[in-house]
Amino acid sequence: AQKITQTQPGMFVQEKEAVTLDCTYDTSDQSYGLFWYKQPSSGEMIFLIYQGSYDEQNATEGRYSLNFQKARKSANLVISASQLGDSAMYFCAMREGTSGTYKYIFGTGTRLKVLA
Amino acid sequence: GAGVSQTPSNKVTEKGKYVELRCDPISGHTALYWYRQSLGQGPEFLIYFQGTGAADDSGLPNDRFFAVRPEGSVSTLKIQRTERGDSAVYLCASSLMVSGLNTEAFFGQGTRLTVV
Numbered sequence: 058a059q060k061i062t063q064t065q066p067g068m069f070v071q072e073k074e075a076v077t078l079d080c081t082y083d084t085s086d087q088s089y090g091l092f093w094y095k096q097p098s099s100g101e102m103i104f105l106i107y108q109g110s111y112d113e114q115n116a117t118e119g120r121y122s123l124n125f126q127k128a129r130k131s132a133n134l135v136i137s138a139s140q141l142g143d144s145a146m147y148f149c150a151m152r153e154g155t156s157g158t159y160k161y162i163f164g165t166g167t168r169l170k171v172l173a
Numbered sequence: 174g175a176g177v178s179q180t181p182s183n184k185v186t187e188k189g190k191y192v193e194l195r196c197d198p199i200s201g202h203t204a205l206y207w208y209r210q211s212l213g214q215g216p217e218f219l220i221y222f223q224g225t226g227a228a229d230d231s232g233l234p235n236d237r238f239f240a241v242r243p244e245g246s247v248s249t250l251k252i253q254r255t256e257r258g259d260s261a262v263y264l265c266a267s268s269l270m271v272s273g274l275n276t277e278a279f280f281g282q283g284t285r286l287t288v289v
Contacts, residue, residue, distance in 0.1 A: 061215075090274030100262065102216070102280035109275055148215050152274055158229050160206065161266075161278055163215035 059084045061149050061164035068169050070139045077124070078134040078167045080149035086110075089153045091132040092161065093123070096146040105147075108132055139171045175199075177281035179265050185287045186255055194250040194284045198267030205248050206278060207240055208264040216264055222248060255288045262286070 060083040070076035082091065093105040108116045108123045116123040124133040136143055149164045178197040186192050198205050203224055208216035218232040222242045230240070237255075242248040252259055262285050266278035 063215075088274065092277060094280075100283050102264065102266070102278075104277040104279070107275050107277060159204070160218045160221055160229055160232075161216075162218065163208075165215045166213075 059086075059089075059151055059153055059162050061151055061162055063149055063164035063167050065167045066165075068167055069172055070136075070143075070169065071172050072141060073138055075135060075137045076139055076169065078136070078147050078149075078169065080132045080134065080164060082130050082132060082149070082151050084130075084151065084153055086153040089151055091123070091125070092150040092152070093121070093132075093134045094148045094150060094163075095143075096148060096166070098145070102148070106134070136169075141171050141173060144169060144171045177265055177267050177279055179263075179281035179284050181284060182282060183285045183287075185289060188255060188257060188288055190255055192252050192255055192286065194252075194263050194265075194286070196248045196250070196265030196267075196281060198246065198248070198265070199279055200246075202267035202269055202279075203245070204268045204270060204276075204278075205242060206266040206268075207248070207250050208266065210262045210264055210283070212261075219250070252286075255286075257288045260286055260288045 062081045089110045091108045095103045106118045106121045122135045146166045148166045150161045180195045206221040207219040210216045220230040224245045237253045240250045262283040264283045266280045268276045268278045
């Protein structure tokens with residue numbers, strides 16, 4: 058069964074510093090996609106970045122990059138040059154392909170606080 | 174509309190009552206998802222639709238929960254005989270297509286349900 062594990066309930070980072078949010082996953086499928094979403098206190102879920110299981114390069118989107126280690130089944134989010142507006146909950150999610158179910162499975166999240 | 178719209182934004186109901194939560198997805202999105210998010214937790218999958226049909230309803234907790242999408246656009250999540258444990262934020266999301274692992278889901282602002 059697919060599962061997402063985020064072991065850091067909360068993280069602090071100093072403004073302008075980089076921070077890594079951990080995510081490990083469990084799946085028996087060879088084809089899957091990994092997503093990171095941001096949820097500010099207002100509640101909306103904002104898509105940040107995507108990594109496909111067959112992608113050879115780590116995904117990058119502006120200040121966000123994904124450290125994808127397939128053999129370890131990890132997909133850590135790296136936020137560079139943290140800003141105060143980055144303070145939010147961050148969720149890792151996975152979507153499988155070959156099993157025929159396309160639902161997104163989410164982890165429990167990491168609350169990031171950026172300090173001025 | 175420009176984004177996924179959920180109504181009402183807040184709903185307070187008495188234990189035992191029936192409630193309906195509405196989701197209006199992004200125009201043209203064939204896939205629609207319902208999630209439930211309890212405080213401090215990640216979104217928990219309930220059901221997803223491909224067009225008018227429920228492609229996967231494995232996350233519905235029991236037969237008090239039911240969802241429809243009769244015309245392949247707007248969806249309604251229906252909860253009968255509400256219980257205090259049903260209190261949560263109910264999130265709706267839509268995506269352009271069900272298959273295609275790199276398709277991100279776009280989320281609404283959620284409906285906060287409180288059962289008293």
